[in-house]
Amino acid sequence: MAVAASTESMPLARVPQTRSLSPVRAWIYSLAALVVLMVAVGGATRLTGSGLSITEWRPVTGAIPPLSEQAWLVEFEKYRQISQYELVNKGMTLSEFKFIYGWEWGHRQLGRLIGLVFFLPLVWFWARGVIKGRLALTLLGIGALxxxxxxxxxxxxxxxxxxxxxxxxxxxxxxxxxxxxxxxACLVWVAAGLKDRSDEAPEVSTGLAPRILMGLILFQIALGGLVAGSKAGLTYNTWPLMDGALVPSASALFSVSPWIENFVDNVVLVQFNHRLVAYAIVAFAIWHAWTTRRRASGSKAASRATVMAGLTLAQMVLGIVTLLLVVPLWAGLAHQVFAMAVLAMAAVHARVSVA
Incomplete structure (x- = not known):
């Protein structure tokens, strides 16, 4: 009888703790939303060519923008000393400089805001004993990152x-x-793990597929960064053919010496790799959805896997549209931000699925 009573009381004992962590969960999801906004502003900063407009790193004093015409002229003069001005933007007016400066300043300011939104609630929750132990150490690790x-x-x-x-x-x-x-991904992983699921049906086993899918999406985002950085999206703006073929010639894919540098500096290979991994992710996501639905049709795991298949397919289509339109600002931003949405959903799916 005593054992039975103890067992029956366990879910009730967890409820107050879960409820106390609800504000923590909301705070972490708010941080995740700010990170997505940061990525969006960073993408706009890159696509507008604004990233080099502020030539100094001043974490504290840099929070205050130029407040007078003289201060603006000083900042403009610093920018005119770098190669981007001489080779790309020579003759730029002060008002044009203010535009690109505003994007970069906003990007850095948002970073400062995220720091405050992270550490101030963290200290408050920790001081009140709401977060402690492993959760506190995990959050500190994310803060260090x-x-x-x-x-x-x-x-x-x-x-x-x-x-x-x-x-x-x-x-x-x-x-x-x-x-x-x-x-x-870390923020969403932690927040998803704080939700009380004691009243939900047990998760069906999905194996390691959700975590593999999340890893593939992270890898694809890294490849996307190489495409953006090398401006590979402004070349070979056809699909499904690339330079007139499904697979470019080996001489084009490995034209740079030493060969290892092709993976970073050769726009042909950089774009081709991004295409290949996109196909692999969509194929893997569809296979994962199909096998999960066969094993446990109607389960939450099957629903999430189906959503992941749809999201990855939509992201690939958006990427193709972005390529065919030669990366207009709206499409480039949409492709980058939607990648964050796909990653966030993948993190939730991987976190709550049973391996």
Whole structure:
């Protein structure tokens, strides 16, 4: 009798703790939304050519933009000393400079806001004992990753300020985007794990497929960063053929020496790899949905797997449209932001699925 009573009381004992974590869950999802917004603003900054407009890294004093005409002229003069101005934007007016400066300043300001929205509630929840132990350490790890992301952002910008450079290094842009995506996936993973599912039907086993799918999507986002950084999307704007063939010639795919640099610096191979992995992700997601529906039709796992198949297919179609239209601003941003939505859903699916 005592054992039975103890067993029956266990779900009730978890309810107060789960309810106390509901504000934490909402806070983490708010952070995830801010990260998506950060990625969107970062994409707009890149697509408008604004990323090198601020030539110094001032984490504190840089929060205040130029407030006078003289201050604007000082900032403009700093920009006119770099290669991007000399080789791309020579003759730019002060008002045009203010436009690109605004995008980069907004991107950095949003980063400062995310830092505040992360650490202030973290300290408050921790002080009240709402979060502790493993959850607290996990959140601290995500915070450290966010700090590292800020440093990576400046390293990326600094690569574009070197003499002769007119844009940031593609591999550093890809790293910056990938770390942002990892932060988003971590936030969604943690938040999804805080939901009380004691009243829901047990999850059916889906194996490692959801986690493999999430890993593939992260890898594809990294490849997308290389495409964006090398401007490979502005070339070979046909589909399904690429340079008149389904598979470009080996001489085109590996024209750079040493061969390893083709994976970063050769726009043919960079774009081709992005295409191939897109096909692989869609095929894998459809297979995962089909097998899950066969095993447990009507289950939540089957529904999520079906949604993932639809999302990955929609993202591939959006990518093709973006390529065919030669990357207009709206399409490039939509493709980048939708990738974050696909990743977030993949993280939820992987977190709540039973391996």
């Amino acid at each position: 966010g700090g590292l992301q800020g440093a990576i952002g400046w390293i990326m910008v600094a690569s574009g300020l070197e003499p002769g450079m007119t844009a940031v290094a593609p591999i550093k842009l890809a790293l910056h985007l990938t770390v942002a995506s990892i932060i988003l």
